Amino acid sequence: MTNTLRLGIAGLGTVGTGLLDIVTKHSASLAVRAGTPIEVTEVTARDRDKDRGVDLSGLTWAASPEAMATSENVDVFVELMGGDGEPAKSSVEAALRAGKHVVTANKALLAMHGNELARLAEENEVALNFEAAVAGGIPIVKTIRESATANQISRVYGIMNGTCNFIMTKMRNEARDFADVLAEAQALGYAEADPTFDIGGFDAAHKLAILTSLAFGREIDFSAIYVEGIEHIALDDIKAADNLGFKIKLLGVAVETEDGIEQRVHPTLVPKGSNIAEVEGVFNAVGLEGDSVGELILEGAGAGAGPTASAVMADIIDIARGNVVHPLGLPVSMLKPYKRARMRAHEGGYYIALELFDRPGEVAAVAQHMANQNISLASIMQHTSDTVEKGAKRETAPFILITHDTMESDVRTALDEIENGGHLASKPRVIRIERF
Ligand SMILES: NC(=O)c1ccc[n+]([C@@H]2O[C@H](COP(=O)([O-])OP(=O)(O)OC[C@H]3O[C@@H](n4cnc5c(N)ncnc54)[C@H](OP(=O)(O)O)[C@@H]3O)[C@@H](O)[C@H]2O)c1
Numbered sequence: 302m303t304n305t306l307r308l309g310i311a312g313l314g315t316v317g318t319g320l321l322d323i324v325t326k327h328s329a330s331l332a333v334r335a336g337t338p339i340e341v342t343e344v345t346a347r348d349r350d351k352d353r354g355v356d357l358s359g360l361t362w363a364a365s366p367e368a369m370a371t372s373e374n375v376d377v378f379v380e381l382m383g384g385d386g387e388p389a390k391s392s393v394e395a396a397l398r399a400g401k402h403v404v405t406a407n408k409a410l411l412a413m414h415g416n417e418l419a420r421l422a423e424e425n426e427v428a429l430n431f432e433a434a435v436a437g438g439i440p441i442v443k444t445i446r447e448s449a450t451a452n453q454i455s456r457v458y459g460i461m462n463g464t465c466n467f468i469m470t471k472m473r474n475e476a477r478d479f480a481d482v483l484a485e486a487q488a489l490g491y492a493e494a495d496p497t498f499d500i501g502g503f504d505a506a507h508k509l510a511i512l513t514s515l516a517f518g519r520e521i522d523f524s525a526i527y528v529e530g531i532e533h534i535a536l537d538d539i540k541a542a543d544n545l546g547f548k549i550k551l552l553g554v555a556v557e558t559e560d561g562i563e564q565r566v567h568p569t570l571v572p573k574g575s576n577i578a579e580v581e582g583v584f585n586a587v588g589l590e591g592d593s594v595g596e597l598i599l600e601g602a603g604a605g606a607g608p609t610a611s612a613v614m615a616d617i618i619d620i621a622r623g624n625v626v627h628p629l630g631l632p633v634s635m636l637k638p639y640k641r642a643r644m645r646a647h648e649g650g651y652y653i654a655l656e657l658f659d660r661p662g663e664v665a666a667v668a669q670h671m672a673n674q675n676i677s678l679a680s681i682m683q684h685t686s687d688t689v690e691k692g693a694k695r696e697t698a699p700f701i702l703i704t705h706d707t708m709e710s711d712v713r714t715a716l717d718e719i720e721n722g723g724h725l726a727s728k729p730r731v732i733r734i735e736r737f
Pocket of ligand 1: 312317348351380382387388406409434437603605606609
Protein backbone atom coordinates (compact mmCIF):
# COMPACT_ATOMS: atom_id res chain seq x y z
CA MET A 302 0.00 0.00 0.00
CA THR A 303 1.27 3.48 -0.84
CA ASN A 304 0.88 6.22 1.70
CA THR A 305 -2.39 7.21 0.05
CA LEU A 306 -5.30 4.77 0.37
CA ARG A 307 -6.50 4.18 -3.20
CA LEU A 308 -10.11 3.26 -3.86
CA GLY A 309 -11.60 1.48 -6.84
CA ILE A 310 -15.36 1.92 -7.01
CA ALA A 311 -17.41 -0.64 -8.94
CA GLY A 312 -20.94 0.72 -9.34
CA LEU A 313 -21.73 4.41 -9.87
CA GLY A 314 -25.44 4.48 -9.08
CA THR A 315 -27.09 6.04 -6.03
CA VAL A 316 -24.47 4.89 -3.53
CA GLY A 317 -21.40 5.00 -5.78
CA THR A 318 -21.98 8.62 -6.80
CA GLY A 319 -22.85 9.46 -3.19
CA LEU A 320 -19.46 8.09 -2.15
CA LEU A 321 -17.63 10.05 -4.86
CA ASP A 322 -19.38 13.16 -3.60
CA ILE A 323 -18.17 12.62 -0.01
CA VAL A 324 -14.58 11.87 -1.09
CA THR A 325 -14.50 15.01 -3.23
CA LYS A 326 -16.21 17.33 -0.75
CA HIS A 327 -14.38 16.26 2.40
CA SER A 328 -11.00 15.08 1.18
CA ALA A 329 -9.00 17.26 3.60
CA SER A 330 -10.93 16.34 6.74
CA LEU A 331 -11.11 12.66 5.73
CA ALA A 332 -7.32 12.56 5.40
CA VAL A 333 -6.95 13.96 8.91
CA ARG A 334 -9.48 11.54 10.39
CA ALA A 335 -8.11 8.55 8.52
CA GLY A 336 -4.49 9.46 9.17
CA THR A 337 -3.74 9.15 5.46
CA PRO A 338 -5.04 10.72 2.24
CA ILE A 339 -7.86 8.80 0.57
CA GLU A 340 -8.38 9.08 -3.16
CA VAL A 341 -10.42 7.35 -5.84
CA THR A 342 -8.17 6.00 -8.59
CA GLU A 343 -10.48 3.76 -10.64
CA VAL A 344 -14.20 3.49 -11.28
CA THR A 345 -16.42 1.29 -13.37
CA ALA A 346 -20.09 0.67 -14.13
CA ARG A 347 -22.06 -0.80 -17.01
CA ASP A 348 -22.45 2.28 -19.18
CA ARG A 349 -19.36 4.44 -19.61
CA ASP A 350 -21.24 7.20 -21.43
CA LYS A 351 -24.02 7.78 -18.92
CA ASP A 352 -24.13 11.26 -17.39
CA ARG A 353 -23.99 10.63 -13.64
CA GLY A 354 -23.80 14.24 -12.51
CA VAL A 355 -20.33 13.69 -11.03
CA ASP A 356 -16.89 14.58 -12.34
CA LEU A 357 -15.05 11.44 -13.45
CA SER A 358 -12.19 13.25 -15.19
CA GLY A 359 -8.80 12.11 -13.95
CA LEU A 360 -10.16 8.71 -12.91
CA THR A 361 -9.27 5.51 -14.74
CA TRP A 362 -12.31 3.69 -16.11
CA ALA A 363 -11.63 -0.01 -15.45
CA ALA A 364 -12.57 -2.43 -18.21
CA SER A 365 -14.59 -4.55 -15.76
CA PRO A 366 -15.19 -4.98 -12.03
CA GLU A 367 -13.00 -8.10 -12.11
CA ALA A 368 -10.12 -6.14 -13.72
CA MET A 369 -10.44 -3.43 -11.10
CA ALA A 370 -10.49 -5.99 -8.32
CA THR A 371 -6.90 -7.03 -9.10
CA SER A 372 -5.56 -3.67 -10.33
CA GLU A 373 -2.27 -2.64 -8.81
CA ASN A 374 -3.62 0.92 -8.50
CA VAL A 375 -6.34 -0.12 -6.05
CA ASP A 376 -5.94 -0.87 -2.33
CA VAL A 377 -9.65 -1.06 -1.46
CA PHE A 378 -12.22 -2.56 -3.81
CA VAL A 379 -15.56 -0.86 -3.14
CA GLU A 380 -18.40 -3.01 -4.49
CA LEU A 381 -21.55 -0.93 -5.04
CA MET A 382 -23.23 -2.82 -7.89
CA GLY A 383 -25.55 -5.09 -5.91
CA GLY A 384 -26.93 -8.60 -6.42
CA ASP A 385 -25.77 -11.94 -5.09
CA GLY A 386 -24.55 -13.12 -8.51
CA GLU A 387 -22.10 -11.80 -11.06
CA PRO A 388 -20.15 -9.63 -11.35
CA ALA A 389 -20.43 -8.77 -7.64
CA LYS A 390 -19.50 -12.22 -6.32
CA SER A 391 -16.53 -13.02 -8.51
CA SER A 392 -15.08 -9.52 -8.35
CA VAL A 393 -15.26 -9.45 -4.55
CA GLU A 394 -13.66 -12.90 -4.42
CA ALA A 395 -10.94 -11.80 -6.85
CA ALA A 396 -10.20 -8.69 -4.77
CA LEU A 397 -9.92 -10.69 -1.54
CA ARG A 398 -7.69 -13.28 -3.19
CA ALA A 399 -5.48 -10.49 -4.52
CA GLY A 400 -5.05 -9.20 -0.96
CA LYS A 401 -7.26 -6.12 -1.43
CA HIS A 402 -9.57 -4.89 1.28
CA VAL A 403 -13.23 -4.94 0.29
CA VAL A 404 -16.05 -2.61 1.31
CA THR A 405 -19.55 -3.39 0.09
CA ALA A 406 -23.14 -2.29 0.71
CA ASN A 407 -24.46 -5.51 -0.80
CA LYS A 408 -26.80 -7.32 1.62
CA ALA A 409 -27.86 -9.92 -0.94
CA LEU A 410 -24.24 -10.97 -1.51
CA LEU A 411 -23.54 -11.19 2.23
CA ALA A 412 -26.76 -13.02 3.02
CA MET A 413 -26.09 -15.67 0.37
CA HIS A 414 -22.28 -15.95 0.42
CA GLY A 415 -21.16 -14.15 3.59
CA ASN A 416 -19.62 -17.19 5.31
CA GLU A 417 -17.33 -18.06 2.38
CA LEU A 418 -16.41 -14.42 1.70
CA ALA A 419 -15.56 -13.82 5.37
CA ARG A 420 -13.36 -16.95 5.32
CA LEU A 421 -11.59 -15.69 2.19
CA ALA A 422 -10.98 -12.29 3.81
CA GLU A 423 -9.49 -13.98 6.88
CA GLU A 424 -7.26 -16.24 4.82
CA ASN A 425 -5.91 -13.23 2.96
CA GLU A 426 -5.71 -11.06 6.09
CA VAL A 427 -7.77 -8.25 4.63
CA ALA A 428 -10.95 -6.45 5.65
CA LEU A 429 -14.44 -7.27 4.39
CA ASN A 430 -16.55 -4.39 5.69
CA PHE A 431 -20.28 -4.08 5.04
CA GLU A 432 -21.80 -1.54 7.44
CA ALA A 433 -24.04 -0.08 4.71
CA ALA A 434 -25.51 -3.48 3.89
CA VAL A 435 -27.75 -3.42 6.98
CA ALA A 436 -30.06 -0.45 7.47
CA GLY A 437 -28.04 2.01 5.33
CA GLY A 438 -26.71 4.83 7.47
CA ILE A 439 -27.40 3.17 10.85
CA PRO A 440 -24.13 1.85 12.35
CA ILE A 441 -25.62 -1.41 13.63
CA VAL A 442 -22.95 -3.76 12.24
CA LYS A 443 -20.20 -2.00 14.13
CA THR A 444 -22.42 -1.66 17.19
CA ILE A 445 -22.97 -5.41 17.42
CA ARG A 446 -19.54 -6.52 16.20
CA GLU A 447 -17.51 -4.09 18.29
CA SER A 448 -19.38 -1.86 20.74
CA ALA A 449 -21.67 -4.54 22.20
CA THR A 450 -19.19 -7.40 21.97
CA ALA A 451 -19.08 -7.83 25.77
CA ASN A 452 -22.72 -8.93 25.76
CA GLN A 453 -24.70 -12.10 25.40
CA ILE A 454 -27.38 -10.87 23.01
CA SER A 455 -30.81 -12.41 23.46
CA ARG A 456 -32.80 -10.59 20.80
CA VAL A 457 -32.06 -8.39 17.81
CA TYR A 458 -34.87 -6.80 15.85
CA GLY A 459 -35.67 -3.96 13.58
CA ILE A 460 -37.59 -2.08 10.97
CA MET A 461 -35.19 -2.66 8.13
CA ASN A 462 -37.15 -1.80 5.03
CA GLY A 463 -38.08 1.84 4.51
CA THR A 464 -40.53 1.08 1.70
CA CYS A 465 -42.65 -1.14 3.94
CA ASN A 466 -42.51 1.32 6.83
CA PHE A 467 -43.55 4.15 4.53
CA ILE A 468 -46.54 2.12 3.32
CA MET A 469 -47.65 1.02 6.80
CA THR A 470 -47.27 4.56 8.16
CA LYS A 471 -49.29 6.12 5.34
CA MET A 472 -52.03 3.49 5.51
CA ARG A 473 -52.53 4.24 9.20
CA ASN A 474 -52.16 8.03 9.15
CA GLU A 475 -54.24 8.60 6.04
CA ALA A 476 -56.65 5.63 6.29
CA ARG A 477 -55.71 4.46 2.81
CA ASP A 478 -55.59 1.00 1.26
CA PHE A 479 -52.38 -0.91 0.61
CA ALA A 480 -52.60 -0.74 -3.21
CA ASP A 481 -53.23 3.01 -3.15
CA VAL A 482 -50.21 3.76 -0.93
CA LEU A 483 -47.99 1.33 -2.83
CA ALA A 484 -48.75 3.25 -6.04
CA GLU A 485 -47.72 6.50 -4.31
CA ALA A 486 -44.50 4.89 -3.02
CA GLN A 487 -43.69 3.81 -6.59
CA ALA A 488 -44.40 7.31 -7.93
CA LEU A 489 -42.06 8.79 -5.28
CA GLY A 490 -39.30 6.30 -6.11
CA TYR A 491 -39.50 4.58 -2.69
CA ALA A 492 -40.72 1.35 -4.26
CA GLU A 493 -39.53 -0.44 -7.39
CA ALA A 494 -41.82 -1.10 -10.37
CA ASP A 495 -41.71 -4.73 -9.20
CA PRO A 496 -41.99 -4.21 -5.44
CA THR A 497 -41.98 -7.92 -4.46
CA PHE A 498 -38.49 -7.86 -3.03
CA ASP A 499 -39.36 -5.11 -0.54
CA ILE A 500 -43.00 -5.74 0.33
CA GLY A 501 -42.54 -9.52 0.36
CA GLY A 502 -40.04 -9.12 3.22
CA PHE A 503 -37.00 -10.51 1.34
CA ASP A 504 -34.90 -7.36 1.55
CA ALA A 505 -35.41 -7.22 5.34
CA ALA A 506 -34.60 -10.95 5.52
CA HIS A 507 -31.22 -10.41 3.82
CA LYS A 508 -30.36 -7.86 6.49
CA LEU A 509 -31.66 -10.03 9.31
CA ALA A 510 -29.52 -12.98 8.14
CA ILE A 511 -26.42 -10.84 8.59
CA LEU A 512 -27.48 -9.45 11.99
CA THR A 513 -28.29 -12.91 13.33
CA SER A 514 -24.80 -14.12 12.56
CA LEU A 515 -23.19 -11.11 14.21
CA ALA A 516 -25.45 -11.16 17.27
CA PHE A 517 -25.36 -14.90 18.01
CA GLY A 518 -21.99 -16.02 16.66
CA ARG A 519 -23.63 -18.34 14.11
CA GLU A 520 -23.02 -18.98 10.45
CA ILE A 521 -25.26 -16.94 8.16
CA ASP A 522 -28.26 -18.98 7.02
CA PHE A 523 -30.64 -16.96 4.87
CA SER A 524 -32.60 -20.05 3.82
CA ALA A 525 -33.73 -20.64 7.41
CA ILE A 526 -35.61 -17.37 7.75
CA TYR A 527 -39.39 -17.40 8.01
CA VAL A 528 -40.55 -14.61 5.68
CA GLU A 529 -44.01 -13.06 5.39
CA GLY A 530 -44.62 -9.72 3.64
CA ILE A 531 -47.07 -6.87 4.17
CA GLU A 532 -49.14 -7.38 1.03
CA HIS A 533 -52.07 -8.97 2.90
CA ILE A 534 -52.41 -6.31 5.57
CA ALA A 535 -55.84 -4.72 5.32
CA LEU A 536 -56.73 -1.21 6.39
CA ASP A 537 -59.26 -2.86 8.73
CA ASP A 538 -56.37 -4.61 10.52
CA ILE A 539 -54.50 -1.35 10.96
CA LYS A 540 -57.61 0.30 12.41
CA ALA A 541 -58.43 -2.61 14.69
CA ALA A 542 -54.83 -2.76 15.91
CA ASP A 543 -54.96 0.97 16.58
CA ASN A 544 -58.12 0.58 18.70
CA LEU A 545 -56.39 -2.15 20.67
CA GLY A 546 -53.27 -0.03 21.37
CA PHE A 547 -50.95 -1.31 18.64
CA LYS A 548 -49.33 -0.29 15.37
CA ILE A 549 -48.41 -2.76 12.64
CA LYS A 550 -44.80 -2.80 11.43
CA LEU A 551 -42.80 -5.15 9.24
CA LEU A 552 -40.22 -6.41 11.73
CA GLY A 553 -37.22 -8.66 11.38
CA VAL A 554 -36.60 -10.48 14.64
CA ALA A 555 -33.91 -12.96 15.69
CA VAL A 556 -34.27 -14.39 19.15
CA GLU A 557 -32.52 -17.17 21.03
CA THR A 558 -34.91 -19.84 22.34
CA GLU A 559 -34.44 -23.25 23.98
CA ASP A 560 -34.96 -24.91 20.58
CA GLY A 561 -32.48 -22.76 18.64
CA ILE A 562 -32.66 -19.34 17.05
CA GLU A 563 -35.84 -17.96 15.57
CA GLN A 564 -35.26 -15.79 12.53
CA ARG A 565 -38.44 -14.26 11.24
CA VAL A 566 -39.64 -11.36 9.13
CA HIS A 567 -43.36 -10.63 9.26
CA PRO A 568 -45.93 -7.92 9.90
CA THR A 569 -46.04 -7.44 13.65
CA LEU A 570 -48.26 -5.72 16.19
CA VAL A 571 -46.07 -3.53 18.39
CA PRO A 572 -47.42 -1.58 21.38
CA LYS A 573 -48.08 2.09 20.71
CA GLY A 574 -45.61 4.17 22.71
CA SER A 575 -42.78 1.64 22.39
CA ASN A 576 -39.63 3.01 20.72
CA ILE A 577 -40.03 0.83 17.68
CA ALA A 578 -43.68 1.86 17.18
CA GLU A 579 -42.61 5.49 16.90
CA VAL A 580 -40.31 4.84 13.93
CA GLU A 581 -42.35 6.19 11.04
CA GLY A 582 -42.15 6.80 7.30
CA VAL A 583 -39.04 5.68 5.44
CA PHE A 584 -36.98 5.55 8.64
CA ASN A 585 -35.35 2.37 9.88
CA ALA A 586 -34.45 1.30 13.42
CA VAL A 587 -32.56 -1.66 14.79
CA GLY A 588 -32.55 -2.72 18.43
CA LEU A 589 -30.78 -5.32 20.49
CA GLU A 590 -31.03 -6.71 24.00
CA GLY A 591 -27.74 -7.52 25.71
CA ASP A 592 -27.21 -8.96 29.17
CA SER A 593 -24.93 -6.12 30.24
CA VAL A 594 -25.93 -3.15 28.13
CA GLY A 595 -29.69 -3.79 28.31
CA GLU A 596 -31.71 -2.43 25.42
CA LEU A 597 -30.12 -0.41 22.64
CA ILE A 598 -32.01 1.04 19.71
CA LEU A 599 -30.62 3.00 16.80
CA GLU A 600 -32.86 4.91 14.44
CA GLY A 601 -32.01 6.69 11.21
CA ALA A 602 -32.05 6.66 7.44
CA GLY A 603 -31.89 3.13 6.09
CA ALA A 604 -31.29 4.18 2.48
CA GLY A 605 -30.39 7.06 0.21
CA ALA A 606 -27.14 8.28 -1.30
CA GLY A 607 -25.86 10.30 1.67
CA PRO A 608 -26.66 7.94 4.56
CA THR A 609 -25.49 4.83 2.72
CA ALA A 610 -22.29 6.43 1.43
CA SER A 611 -21.64 7.72 4.96
CA ALA A 612 -21.55 4.10 6.20
CA VAL A 613 -19.36 3.01 3.26
CA MET A 614 -16.91 5.83 4.01
CA ALA A 615 -16.73 4.89 7.70
CA ASP A 616 -15.75 1.35 6.65
CA ILE A 617 -13.02 2.78 4.42
CA ILE A 618 -11.67 4.98 7.23
CA ASP A 619 -11.52 1.94 9.51
CA ILE A 620 -9.25 0.29 6.95
CA ALA A 621 -7.08 3.39 6.67
CA ARG A 622 -6.71 3.37 10.46
CA GLY A 623 -5.68 -0.28 10.44
CA ASN A 624 -8.84 -1.36 12.28
CA VAL A 625 -9.33 -4.70 10.53
CA VAL A 626 -11.58 -7.15 12.39
CA HIS A 627 -13.11 -10.54 11.63
CA PRO A 628 -15.95 -9.71 9.20
CA LEU A 629 -18.54 -11.69 11.18
CA GLY A 630 -17.16 -10.74 14.58
CA LEU A 631 -15.54 -14.14 15.25
CA PRO A 632 -13.15 -16.18 13.12
CA VAL A 633 -15.39 -18.08 10.70
CA SER A 634 -14.06 -21.37 12.09
CA MET A 635 -15.47 -20.39 15.52
CA LEU A 636 -18.99 -19.60 14.28
CA LYS A 637 -21.48 -22.25 15.33
CA PRO A 638 -23.73 -23.75 12.68
CA TYR A 639 -27.10 -22.05 12.64
CA LYS A 640 -29.68 -24.02 14.62
CA ARG A 641 -33.18 -23.19 13.51
CA ALA A 642 -36.08 -22.93 15.99
CA ARG A 643 -39.24 -24.11 14.27
CA MET A 644 -41.83 -21.45 13.62
CA ARG A 645 -44.54 -23.76 14.98
CA ALA A 646 -42.74 -23.61 18.34
CA HIS A 647 -42.80 -19.79 18.39
CA GLU A 648 -44.46 -18.45 21.53
CA GLY A 649 -46.10 -15.06 21.61
CA GLY A 650 -49.35 -13.17 21.40
CA TYR A 651 -51.53 -13.29 18.29
CA TYR A 652 -53.99 -10.94 16.62
CA ILE A 653 -56.59 -13.03 14.82
CA ALA A 654 -59.21 -11.47 12.55
CA LEU A 655 -62.17 -13.76 11.84
CA GLU A 656 -65.19 -13.19 9.60
CA LEU A 657 -67.78 -15.31 11.40
CA PHE A 658 -71.20 -16.26 10.10
CA ASP A 659 -73.69 -14.11 11.99
CA ARG A 660 -75.54 -16.96 13.74
CA PRO A 661 -76.17 -17.74 17.40
CA GLY A 662 -73.43 -19.79 19.05
CA GLU A 663 -70.60 -18.98 16.60
CA VAL A 664 -68.53 -16.90 19.03
CA ALA A 665 -68.95 -19.52 21.75
CA ALA A 666 -67.83 -22.23 19.31
CA VAL A 667 -64.72 -20.26 18.40
CA ALA A 668 -63.90 -19.67 22.06
CA GLN A 669 -64.30 -23.41 22.69
CA HIS A 670 -61.87 -24.33 19.88
CA MET A 671 -59.36 -21.89 21.35
CA ALA A 672 -59.84 -23.35 24.84
CA ASN A 673 -59.35 -26.88 23.45
CA GLN A 674 -55.80 -25.81 22.54
CA ASN A 675 -55.26 -24.06 25.90
CA ILE A 676 -55.21 -20.69 24.20
CA SER A 677 -56.20 -17.96 26.57
CA LEU A 678 -57.81 -14.88 25.07
CA ALA A 679 -56.87 -11.41 26.26
CA SER A 680 -59.74 -9.82 24.35
CA ILE A 681 -62.50 -10.42 21.82
CA MET A 682 -63.74 -7.42 19.93
CA GLN A 683 -66.51 -7.19 17.39
CA HIS A 684 -65.01 -4.98 14.75
CA THR A 685 -67.00 -2.68 12.49
CA SER A 686 -65.52 -2.93 9.06
CA ASP A 687 -65.55 0.16 6.87
CA THR A 688 -65.90 -2.07 3.85
CA VAL A 689 -69.61 -2.59 4.66
CA GLU A 690 -71.98 0.31 4.38
CA LYS A 691 -73.44 1.44 7.67
CA GLY A 692 -76.97 0.11 8.22
CA ALA A 693 -76.59 -2.57 5.55
CA LYS A 694 -77.75 -6.01 6.68
CA ARG A 695 -74.85 -8.39 6.75
CA GLU A 696 -74.64 -12.12 7.16
CA THR A 697 -71.20 -12.19 8.67
CA ALA A 698 -69.62 -10.48 11.63
CA PRO A 699 -65.94 -9.51 11.88
CA PHE A 700 -64.28 -10.38 15.21
CA ILE A 701 -60.80 -9.65 16.43
CA LEU A 702 -59.23 -11.96 19.00
CA ILE A 703 -56.06 -11.10 20.91
CA THR A 704 -54.41 -14.05 22.61
CA HIS A 705 -52.12 -14.16 25.61
CA ASP A 706 -48.74 -15.76 24.90
CA THR A 707 -49.32 -19.09 23.25
CA MET A 708 -47.57 -21.58 20.97
CA GLU A 709 -47.93 -21.01 17.22
CA SER A 710 -48.75 -24.69 16.57
CA ASP A 711 -51.74 -24.39 18.94
CA VAL A 712 -53.01 -21.32 17.11
CA ARG A 713 -52.71 -23.10 13.75
CA THR A 714 -54.53 -26.17 15.08
CA ALA A 715 -57.34 -24.09 16.57
CA LEU A 716 -57.77 -22.12 13.35
CA ASP A 717 -57.82 -25.31 11.27
CA GLU A 718 -60.59 -26.64 13.50
CA ILE A 719 -62.53 -23.38 13.30
CA GLU A 720 -62.26 -23.39 9.50
CA ASN A 721 -63.20 -27.07 9.26
CA GLY A 722 -66.16 -26.45 11.59
CA GLY A 723 -67.72 -24.15 8.98
CA HIS A 724 -67.69 -21.07 11.18
CA LEU A 725 -65.77 -18.77 8.84
CA ALA A 726 -66.93 -16.85 5.80
CA SER A 727 -63.33 -16.11 4.73
CA LYS A 728 -59.77 -17.07 5.61
CA PRO A 729 -58.61 -15.87 9.04
CA ARG A 730 -55.92 -13.19 9.15
CA VAL A 731 -53.24 -13.74 11.77
CA ILE A 732 -50.59 -11.22 12.83
CA ARG A 733 -48.00 -11.94 15.52
CA ILE A 734 -47.56 -9.60 18.47
CA GLU A 735 -44.07 -8.73 19.68
CA ARG A 736 -43.54 -7.63 23.28
CA PHE A 737 -41.33 -4.63 24.06
N1 LIG B 1 -29.64 2.84 -2.68
C1 LIG B 1 -29.64 2.72 -1.38
O1 LIG B 1 -30.19 3.54 -0.66
C2 LIG B 1 -28.93 1.56 -0.73
C3 LIG B 1 -28.96 1.43 0.67
C4 LIG B 1 -28.26 0.37 1.27
C5 LIG B 1 -27.58 -0.52 0.48
N2 LIG B 1 -27.59 -0.38 -0.87
C6 LIG B 1 -26.85 -1.35 -1.66
O2 LIG B 1 -25.83 -0.68 -2.37
C7 LIG B 1 -25.60 -1.32 -3.61
C8 LIG B 1 -25.75 -0.32 -4.74
O3 LIG B 1 -27.05 0.19 -4.70
P1 LIG B 1 -27.51 1.46 -5.60
O4 LIG B 1 -28.82 1.87 -5.07
O5 LIG B 1 -26.42 2.44 -5.67
O6 LIG B 1 -27.72 0.76 -7.01
P2 LIG B 1 -27.92 1.45 -8.43
O7 LIG B 1 -28.28 2.87 -8.27
O8 LIG B 1 -28.81 0.56 -9.20
O9 LIG B 1 -26.45 1.39 -9.05
C9 LIG B 1 -25.85 0.18 -9.41
C10 LIG B 1 -24.55 0.51 -10.15
O10 LIG B 1 -23.90 -0.72 -10.46
C11 LIG B 1 -23.58 -0.72 -11.84
N3 LIG B 1 -23.64 -2.08 -12.33
C12 LIG B 1 -24.68 -2.93 -12.32
N4 LIG B 1 -24.37 -4.09 -12.93
C13 LIG B 1 -23.11 -3.94 -13.35
C14 LIG B 1 -22.23 -4.77 -14.08
N5 LIG B 1 -22.63 -5.96 -14.52
N6 LIG B 1 -20.98 -4.33 -14.35
C15 LIG B 1 -20.59 -3.10 -13.93
N7 LIG B 1 -21.39 -2.26 -13.24
C16 LIG B 1 -22.63 -2.68 -12.97
C17 LIG B 1 -24.59 0.15 -12.53
O11 LIG B 1 -24.04 0.62 -13.74
P3 LIG B 1 -24.85 1.64 -14.71
O12 LIG B 1 -25.07 2.89 -13.91
O13 LIG B 1 -23.93 1.86 -15.84
O14 LIG B 1 -26.13 0.96 -15.08
C18 LIG B 1 -24.81 1.23 -11.46
O15 LIG B 1 -23.86 2.26 -11.64
C19 LIG B 1 -26.59 -2.49 -3.65
O16 LIG B 1 -25.96 -3.66 -3.16
C20 LIG B 1 -27.67 -2.06 -2.70
O17 LIG B 1 -28.37 -3.14 -2.12
C21 LIG B 1 -28.24 0.63 -1.49
